[in-house]
Amino acid sequence: AQKITQTQPGMFVQEKEAVTLDCTYDTSDPSYGLFWYKQPSSGEMIFLIYQGSYDQQNATEGRYSLNFQKARKSANLVISASQLGDSAMYFCAMREVSGSARQLTFGSGTQLTVLP
Amino acid sequence: EPEVTQTPSHQVTQMGQEVILRCVPISNHLYFYWYRQILGQKVEFLVSFYNNEISEKSEIFDDQFSVERPDGSNFTLKIRSTKLEDSAMYFCASGIPTGGAEKLFFGSGTQLSVL
Numbered sequence: 001a002q003k004i005t006q007t008q009p010g011m012f013v014q015e016k017e018a019v020t021l022d023c024t025y026d027t028s029d030p031s032y033g034l035f036w037y038k039q040p041s042s043g044e045m046i047f048l049i050y051q052g053s054y055d056q057q058n059a060t061e062g063r064y065s066l067n068f069q070k071a072r073k074s075a076n077l078v079i080s081a082s083q084l085g086d087s088a089m090y091f092c093a094m095r096e097v098s099g100s101a102r103q104l105t106f107g108s109g110t111q112l113t114v115l116p
Numbered sequence: 117e118p119e120v121t122q123t124p125s126h127q128v129t130q131m132g133q134e135v136i137l138r139c140v141p142i143s144n145h146l147y148f149y150w151y152r153q154i155l156g157q158k159v160e161f162l163v164s165f166y167n168n169e170i171s172e173k174s175e176i177f178d179d180q181f182s183v184e185r186p187d188g189s190n191f192t193l194k195i196r197s198t199k200l201e202d203s204a205m206y207f208c209a210s211g212i213p214t215g216g217a218e219k220l221f222f223g224s225g226t227q228l229s230v231l
Contacts, residue, residue: 047222102171103172106158
């Protein structure tokens with residue numbers, strides 16, 4: 001079974017509008033972390049935002065916020081006031097804390113295109 | 117802001133040759149990782165390194181791969197005899213525990229092309 005599912009291979013948004021990128025996850029570990037990374041066409045992986053499973057509030061970092069719905073196992077990324085420079089691939093990832101594994105498991109990504 | 121540095125940004129090699137990919141993790145980080153991304157595919161975990169030893173590795177990380185932290189700053193990935201299917205973007209990452217799960221920061225990657 002997929003641990004991280006991103007169902008939107010591509011998304012379009014108008015500049016200055018908000019956009020939500022979907023991510024659902026599957027784990028039986030009560031302690032885990034969820035991450036979003038941005039990968040522009042140049043290839044680097046840029047850390048955007050992190051949410052811990054025990055965090056009471058949704059994470060926010062500037063124009064990025066994470067809509068964390070634990071019961072639904074979803075961790076959607078919301079980008080407010082989209083800019084042309086937001087056009088990139090966006091990856092959701094998860095790390096389960098309780099076990100010995102420390103690796104991140106990535107979703108397949110969503111290609112976001114911001115239209116002028 | 118501190119960042120993970122990788123060199124070279126691009127590496128072209130002949131099949132069967134050895135390559136070493138280099139990384140300088142963020143200085144106060146404790147955990148170090150290599151990931152790779154074949155073109156158009158997911159980012160895949162290769163290996164994690166903590167306290168000067170491998171703590172975890174994936175099935176991709178076979179005997180052709182090795183990692184080393186030769187001094188206090190560098191972290192290297194060696195591929196002993198490259199294959200065509202090793203062509204990928206290789207990312208180094210480092211992390212430090214933060215309240216139960218660590219945040220991972222990635223370098224800008226090394227694009228490896230095996231001819």
